[in-house]
Amino acid sequence: MLRTTPFHPRTGPLCQAKNWRRWAGYVAASSYELTHEREYHAIRSAAALIDVSPLYKYSVRGPDAGRLLNRVVTRDVDKCAVNQVMYTPWCDEDGKVIDDGTLSRLGEETFRLTAAEPNLRWLRDNALGLNVTIDDVTDSIAAVALQGPNSREILKHASDAELDDLRFFRLTPARVQEVPVTISRTGYTGDLGYEVWVDAERAVSLWDALMAAGEPYGITPAGMLALDVSRIEAGLLLNQVDYIPANKALLETRKSSPFELSLGWTVALGKDQFVGRASLVEEQRRGPASHLRGLEIEWESLEEIYAEFGLPPELPTIAWRTSVPVYSNSKQIGYATSGAWSPTLKRYIALAHLRAQHAELGTKLAMEVTAEHQRKSALARVVTTPFFDPERKRA
Amino acid sequence: MAANRYDAVVIGGGHNGLVAAAYLARAGKKVLVLERRHLVGGSAVTEEIYPGFKYSVCSYVVSLLRPEIIRELDLSAHGLDLLPLESTVTPLPNGDYLARWADHDQTRRELYRHSPRDAEAYDEFGTLMYHLAFAVKPILSMVPPDPTSLSPADLRSLLKLANHFRGLGEEKLYPLIKLMTMSSADYLDEWFETEALKATMSASGVIGTFLGPRSPGTAYVLLHHYMGEIDGAFRAWGFAKGGTGSVSEAIASAARGLGAEIRTEASVARVIIENGRAAGVALESGEEIRANVVVSGVDPRLTFLGLIEPDELPSEFVQAIKRFRIRGSSGKVNLALDALPNLACLPGVGPHLRGAVSISPSIEYLERAYDDAKYGSFSRHPYMDIVLPSMIDPDMAPPGKHVMSIFVQYAPYELNGGWNDAQREEFGDAVIDTLSEYMPNLKEIILHRQVLTPWDMERDFGLTEGNIFHGELSLHQLFFMRPAAPWTDYHTPIKDFYQCGSGTHPGGGISGASGRLAALTMLEDM
Numbered sequence: 001m002l003r004t005t006p007f008h009p010r011t012g013p014l015c016q017a018k019n020w021r022r023w024a025g026y027v028a029a030s031s032y033e034l035t036h037e038r039e040y041h042a043i044r045s046a047a048a049l050i051d052v053s054p055l056y057k058y059s060v061r062g063p064d065a066g067r068l069l070n071r072v073v074t075r076d077v078d079k080c081a082v083n084q085v086m087y088t089p090w091c092d093e094d095g096k097v098i099d100d101g102t103l104s105r106l107g108e109e110t111f112r113l114t115a116a117e118p119n120l121r122w123l124r125d126n127a128l129g130l131n132v133t134i135d136d137v138t139d140s141i142a143a144v145a146l147q148g149p150n151s152r153e154i155l156k157h158a159s160d161a162e163l164d165d166l167r168f169f170r171l172t173p174a175r176v177q178e179v180p181v182t183i184s185r186t187g188y189t190g191d192l193g194y195e196v197w198v199d200a201e202r203a204v205s206l207w208d209a210l211m212a213a214g215e216p217y218g219i220t221p222a223g224m225l226a227l228d229v230s231r232i233e234a235g236l237l238l239n240q241v242d243y244i245p246a247n248k249a250l251l252e253t254r255k256s257s258p259f260e261l262s263l264g265w266t267v268a269l270g271k272d273q274f275v276g277r278a279s280l281v282e283e284q285r286r287g288p289a290s291h292l293r294g295l296e297i298e299w300e301s302l303e304e305i306y307a308e309f310g311l312p313p314e315l316p317t318i319a320w321r322t323s324v325p326v327y328s329n330s331k332q333i334g335y336a337t338s339g340a341w342s343p344t345l346k347r348y349i350a351l352a353h354l355r356a357q358h359a360e361l362g363t364k365l366a367m368e369v370t371a372e373h374q375r376k377s378a379l380a381r382v383v384t385t386p387f388f389d390p391e392r393k394r395a
Numbered sequence: 396m397a398a399n400r401y402d403a404v405v406i407g408g409g410h411n412g413l414v415a416a417a418y419l420a421r422a423g424k425k426v427l428v429l430e431r432r433h434l435v436g437g438s439a440v441t442e443e444i445y446p447g448f449k450y451s452v453c454s455y456v457v458s459l460l461r462p463e464i465i466r467e468l469d470l471s472a473h474g475l476d477l478l479p480l481e482s483t484v485t486p487l488p489n490g491d492y493l494a495r496w497a498d499h500d501q502t503r504r505e506l507y508r509h510s511p512r513d514a515e516a517y518d519e520f521g522t523l524m525y526h527l528a529f530a531v532k533p534i535l536s537m538v539p540p541d542p543t544s545l546s547p548a549d550l551r552s553l554l555k556l557a558n559h560f561r562g563l564g565e566e567k568l569y570p571l572i573k574l575m576t577m578s579s580a581d582y583l584d585e586w587f588e589t590e591a592l593k594a595t596m597s598a599s600g601v602i603g604t605f606l607g608p609r610s611p612g613t614a615y616v617l618l619h620h621y622m623g624e625i626d627g628a629f630r631a632w633g634f635a636k637g638g639t640g641s642v643s644e645a646i647a648s649a650a651r652g653l654g655a656e657i658r659t660e661a662s663v664a665r666v667i668i669e670n671g672r673a674a675g676v677a678l679e680s681g682e683e684i685r686a687n688v689v690v691s692g693v694d695p696r697l698t699f700l701g702l703i704e705p706d707e708l709p710s711e712f713v714q715a716i717k718r719f720r721i722r723g724s725s726g727k728v729n730l731a732l733d734a735l736p737n738l739a740c741l742p743g744v745g746p747h748l749r750g751a752v753s754i755s756p757s758i759e760y761l762e763r764a765y766d767d768a769k770y771g772s773f774s775r776h777p778y779m780d781i782v783l784p785s786m787i788d789p790d791m792a793p794p795g796k797h798v799m800s801i802f803v804q805y806a807p808y809e810l811n812g813g814w815n816d817a818q819r820e821e822f823g824d825a826v827i828d829t830l831s832e833y834m835p836n837l838k839e840i841i842l843h844r845q846v847l848t849p850w851d852m853e854r855d856f857g858l859t860e861g862n863i864f865h866g867e868l869s870l871h872q873l874f875f876m877r878p879a880a881p882w883t884d885y886h887t888p889i890k891d892f893y894q895c896g897s898g899t900h901p902g903g904g905i906s907g908a909s910g911r912l913a914a915l916t917m918l919e920d921m
């Protein structure tokens with residue numbers, strides 16, 4: 001049986017589209033309205049409320065909590081101050097990524113790690129001999145993301161937190177109308193936004209308070225379809241889509257290192273032991289074989305392709321998540337893993353794994369598109385990610 | 396002095412003038428835009444007339460903004476953000492309503508409620524219109540050829556056009572001809588029986604014209620909506636975050652980024668003409684500015700009868716411009732609201748408040764409204780197209796408050812007794828009274844009201860006779876004939892003097908097409 005999240009008493013009736021999908025054993029709304037357009041625009045121009053409770057959440061506590069995490073993740077946890085959040089991947093012994101998530105330091109010896117896939121056993125196995133308690137708190141903690149340019153105003157009205165002082169990737173304990181919560185300035189949209197963490201029992205009260213405070217600011221419940229477009233615009237990876245977790249990959253070639261995912265900045269080779277370190281040191285010396293990059297597919301090229309059939313370009317109406325070949329001079333040199341038309345940038349964008357020698361910014365490549373059932377290739381250019389990176393995200 | 400000389404001076408900082416300036420600057424030209432008002436945008440401006448409330452003073456939805464402009468000037472990077480405007484609700488006199496929603500199936504079910512036959516016809520109609528729109532759309536991005544000319548360039552573009560239509564086949568060509576010649580109401584009669592549906596759709600054909608829904612040549616504009624659908628990904632049809640002024644601001648920012656200079660509160664008095672060529676402009680202040688070429692983004696009447704000495708122009712051209720139909724017929728009312736209006740037919744808050752509300756219950760209603768105008772008064776029960784911008788972009792008003800934009804037709808420029816302050820208020824009252832029949836709480840929630848008559852539009856926005864499109868978008872004033880043959884390709888009878896406003900092909904609306912095509916034409920000559 002798929003489970004419903006603690007917000008379901010509210011999200012259920014709101015979901016007019018009855019459009020649900022599975023997410024880590026829960027049902028999650030794909031879109032609340034019949035089309036996800038307005039929900040997307042709420043993220044970028046007003047505020048959207050997104051139930052992200054299905055994320056796996058682990059509580060890691062005890063005198064050795066920091067040591068354990070430092071052993072597992074690639075970032076340097078010693079540098080994570082109390083009330084700070086770090087985005088980090090973690091790897092297997094060969095330095096291939098298993099999962100990625102955010103690590104919040106709630107106290108000197110208290111952390112919370114989010115993950116896309118179950119990681120309890122991995123964490124416990126690595127904790128052998130350490131004085132640390134690891135619990136799966138996925139069910140007991142609900143989380144909702146409030147994202148968009150108006151999110152700060154709304155939270156200011158709804159909570160007692162000092163939000164003007166809360167920097168990007170910091171968190172603060174707060175109250176939303178008597179409900180104790182943790183507010184972190186994080187999210188999966190690349191926009192100004194927050195995630196609010198709450199005891200599952202108080203989830204509905206939190207939802208109601210946020211919706212009420214947000215009403216004059218255009219708050220809109222948004223589902224996964226809208227989120228997917230914005231996370232691609234933000235250049236944020238999705239496990240099982242943009243990379244295959246190393247512990248699930250059937251083929252060696254399906255695995256990716258953090259360097260190959262362009263997450264080199266998260267690898268703190270300076271700290272002493274952590275899982276995968278030796279391989280990563282070696283890979284850094286050698287240089288990664290491929291890079292995950294942004295691609296922008298050229299509109300003029302799409303127009304030409306479709307004009308052959310007497311049609312205007314037909315674009316997918318939702319973000320796609322299939323593997324699509326990428327070529328250089330008709331030779332395949334990589335594959336795109338997700339893409340979308342960006343309504344904000346008015347550009348057709350994709351994330352792609354490209355062989356290192358074809359991954360320079362500005363390189364001209366081609367991506368396969370299917371027009372009238374025929375394979376064509378559209379010109380594309382390697383560009384920086386995030387595709388969309390508004391100042392307000394950090395301001 | 397030489398340093399002060401410009402390659403091009405643009406008269407008028409409307410969105411078309413700004414687009415032209417951006418393209419000229421992009422090609423490396425030294426460009427100056429001169430705008431009379433304190434802000435750029437012309438009919439596409441956002442102003443805070445009442446503190447905290449932002450009005451899209453004139454135009455309120457973006458129609459057919461050319462995707463190539465969005466792309467080539469990278470307007471997204473300059474802040475352009477187009478939001479969906481999804482539904483249209485037409486309240487009916489019997490307390491019911493007719494709605495068209497963003498979701499296709501939902502619309503079909505709704506139409507079914509009114510007429511199962513129309514619900515089916517709607518799809519078929521949509522497919523046909525989409526095809527026709529696809530055939531006609533390239534015209535929007537094409538410099539109109541002179542059909543009487545034998546120049547290779549003109550022949551080439553005529554050929555391109557002919558090829559395009561040839562590809563259509565008879566089953567599409569006939570409907571296209573019908574569309575080009577019939578009235579919107581007659582055309583829609585062939586398809587539908589639901590009065591409110593026909594009236595709401597045909598209203599788009601009479602916007603900005605002094606014509607009624609049964610006047611021939613009004614059907615063509617129906618196509619514009621379907622053209623918007625083809626450019627759907629770019630949301631050529633939508634609501635600009637921050638109001639329509641933000642479209643102008645984005646274009647201005649792109650133009651500045653490319654090196655164009657923009658001066659506001661710089662009203663041009665006349666074009667300086669030396670030896671039959673434009674050599675610059677003289678401002679109201681007396682200042683003279685020299686340039687190699689001059690382009691006017693103000694309407695054809697003002698341009699040719701106001702900024703140029705009449706003896707500089709051929710007399711038949713002057714006559715043609717005098718005949719150019721530019722009768723204003725629309726008004727605009729903007730409201731600041733303390734709360735949301737309640738629709739009697741659909742009470743409470745709902746998705747319908749994020750779309751348009753159209754007061755167009757029947758063709759007869761529209762005709763009555765037109766009759767009033769024919770005899771020199773404003774419509775007592777006008778056609779109205781209403782949106783609540785703050786429901787789409789909450790930042791348009793303080794939290795919890797709202798703004799309402801009401802486009803009103805008909806309000807004839809030639810009003811019996813003439814427009815004055817008292818008439819303006821009476822007109823505003825007629826609008827609010829009519830609307831209150833459908834929104835019972837309206838009068839209680841109004842904090843501020845701004846009423847614009849054609850007279851105000853002429854005075855404040857430089858629109859001759861208050862015509863919102865710089866001249867009617869009726870068939871005999873489009874394409875080969877806009878504003879006056881053969882001067883339809885952005886050239887004018889005066890050398891080095893060009894036109895780039897909505898008075899040229901492809902005409903009014905926030906499309907930017909005239910500005911872009913004019914600049915490309917100028918660059919070919921420069």
Ligand SMILES: Cc1cc2nc3c(=O)[nH]c(=O)nc-3n(C[C@H](O)[C@H](O)[C@H](O)COP(=O)(O)OP(=O)(O)OC[C@H]3O[C@@H](n4cnc5c(N)ncnc54)[C@H](O)[C@@H]3O)c2cc1C
Pocket residue numbers: 406407408409410411412429430431432435436437438439452453454455456457458661662663664692693694697725726727802852856857858862863864865895896897898902903904905906
């Ligand atoms: C009430 C109203 C509602 C409308 N609604 C819509 C709508 O919803 N959607 C849509 O797409 N279109 C709408 N339109 C039409 C659309 O706004 C216009 O077609 C378009 O904005 C015209 O742009 P433009 O650049 O060609 O001319 P304008 O915007 O008219 O620009 C001309 C500029 O020249 C300036 N100027 C005039 N004289 C001088 C001078 N002597 N010296 C210097 N500067 C001068 C003016 O101040 C103005 O800024 C509406 C128009 C009006 C008036």
